[in-house]
Amino acid sequence: MPQFIGKPPYRCSLCGQLGAREAHGEHGIICEECYKKQAPICDFCSVVNPTWEYDCNTFVTKEMEGYRFVNEWLACDVCHEFIEDDDYNGLLKFSMAEYRRNHPNPKATDRLERLLMEKVGEIHNLFRKNRIGSCKLIGGQVK
Numbered sequence: 475m476p477q478f479i480g481k482p483p484y485r486c487s488l489c490g491q492l493g494a495r496e497a498h499g500e501h502g503i504i505c506e507e508c509y510k511k512q513a514p515i516c517d518f519c520s521v522v523n524p525t526w527e528y529d530c531n532t533f534v535t536k537e538m539e540g541y542r543f544v545n546e547w548l549a550c551d552v553c554h555e556f557i558e559d560d561d562y563n564g565l566l567k568f569s570m571a572e573y574r575r576n577h578p579n580p581k582a583t584d585r586l587e588r589l590l591m592e593k594v595g596e597i598h599n600l601f602r603k604n605r606i607g608s609c610k611l612i613g614g615q616v617k
């Protein structure tokens with residue numbers, strides 16, 4: 475999952491506390507306390523209540539300055555299938571489509587969308603390189 479580590483420190487978009495680090499799809503950057511109260515979201519497509527958990531080494535990328543990506547990564551059933559099939563092209567298309575469905579931007583141009591897709595693709599690529607071991611079901615429940 476992404477964490478904000480850049481400067482200046484952000485205020486939590488929910489409670490206003492300074493030094494918020496957790497990136498949450500819907501609320502932007504929020505503090506750890508508020509983050510714990512939110513329903514978990516898929517780190518790939520932002521759908522709520524993902525079912526799978528992946529271990530991954532921490533990484534940073536110049537594609538997203540001010541952020542680092544830390545353990546662990548959560549995935550919904552759909553994104554999990556793409557990851558297990560090693561279909562990162564499918565994963566990228568699906569997560570971008572979901573993102574736009576939930577965050578419509580009438581001003582987005584084809585060029586901006588392509589740039590965003592490149593950034594997200596690079597993050598997925600680094601996840602692929604840095605993930606450790608196999609995935610597990612969250613809470614250990616059987617599918």
Ligand SMILES: [Zn+2]
Binds near residue numbers: 508
């Ligand atoms: Zn807060």
Ligand SMILES: [Zn+2]
Binds near residue numbers: 516520551553
């Ligand atoms: Zn997902």
